[in-house]
Amino acid sequence: MTATIGSPSHTANQLGLGLLRQPAMVLFGPGQRRQIARVVSEIAQRVLIVTDARMATSAEFGAVVETLVRQGVSVSVYDGTEPDLPRRNVVDIAERFGGDSIQAIVGIGGGSCMDLAKVASVVLTHGGDVRDYYGQFLVPGPGIPVITVPTTGGTGAEVTCISVVFDEDQGMKVGVASPHLEAYAAIIDPELTLTCPPGLTAASGADALSHLIESFTGRAKNPDADQLATTLYAGKNVLADVYARTGLGLLNTSLPAVAADPADLAARSDTLFGAYCAGMAINTAGTAGAHAIQSPIGNLTHTPHGFGISALLPYVMRYNLPARIPEFAEIGRILGVADPSDSEERQAQSAIERIETILETLGAPLDLRTLGLTPQDFDFVAKQAMLATRLTANNPRELTTGSVVAILERGYDGDRSWWQL
Structure with missing residues (x-):
């Protein structure tokens, strides 16, 4: 098969530009999930953990919650995250936890869990509907600090400042993109990926x-x-x-x-x-x-x-x-x-x-x-x-x-x- 569509052009970084956006802290290594309670307790006494049903029943998740409680942190759990993060999950979190004075959010799981934690921080802080923030640089300011904890090796959502939401009414995925979505800390523990199917x-x-x-x-x-x-x-x-x-x-x-x-x-x-x-x-x-x-x-x-x-x-x-x-x-x-x-x-x-x-x-x-x-x-x-x-x-x-x-x-x-x- 032969194609002649478009002409190739080579764009070069003529400015020599370099740009990074990243969490304030990254902890990487086997067993580092045991640092979650310490990191959270330094900034919050009331935390919301965002995860999915599979992770919520795991022994590792139970140990994280138990350690947080021992540190004197009040823990709420949202375990309803669905694949491809439908907008209804964001709406659900806003309705259930909007008046709870959440001081930190832990997103633990795959990309949808971490994306939901990041966008929940925006909606719980600034109000409105997640649709108000579709696009780039529309988040007006910082939100509740988010700690991201990946359990799959792929999405990179633990360090990105974008959340992708599937809007059921529009029938398409839409991004909420802003430096204000950057996590406060990313805790990256390879042991959590050992049970990944x-x-x-x-x-x-x-x-x-x-x-x-x-x-x-x-x-x-x-x-x-x-x-x-x-x-x-x-x-x-x-x-x-x-x-x-x-x-x-x-x-x-x-x-x-x-x-x-x-x-x-x-x-x-x-x-x-x-x-x-x-x-x-x-x-x-x-x-x-x-x-x-x-x-x-x-x-x-x-x-x-x-x-x-x-x-x-x-x-x-x-x-x-x-x-x-x-x-x-x-x-x-x-x-x-x-x-x-x-x-x-x-x-x-x-x-x-x-x-x-x-x-x-x-x-x-x-x-x-x-x-x-x-x-x-x-x-x-x-x-x-x-x-x-x-x-x-x-x-x-x-x-x-x-x-x-x-x-x-x-x-x-x-x-x-x-x-x-």
């Missing part, structure tokens, strides 16, 4: 890998001072790149190791560290085309976010490759698969092939047909994807409805030939 491990691992790729190969925007003050994603930058390089090196070996032995704590630790690096990278560089296209696919097929991303990555990477050959070639060297004697383009192609091998090892899908998407859906998906301007603006090669349809066609057919320009 294989399917969730695969989906979250694919998501983390995509974050690193999209941040490192994304568009460099060279923003001025006004743009930095009003736009969450500053584009590819030198500080985000540091985290992207580190995370790629970690996930290259840790994801296959976790797939082989889910009880391998060292591999789980490297995976969670890589996911943290990915969160740090996308927090200022942002995600791009794959994430824009996945959202409507997920809404249509009701498939996990990470699996939708995995099914799209081979084709989005190939579309973007002509505009990002040096970056993909460097990824190939980071992953140890690029032969220095090869051309830069071949080194770049080897990176994409290695990423696909990792996804296949995880058991993540590599085509859209597997998700249940049909050709009749392509036009709708493409039009919806183009509405995600916060994400499409980060893509290194311009996206149009036509180019998105071409990506979907290849993804449906499993066509992993190289784009010809």
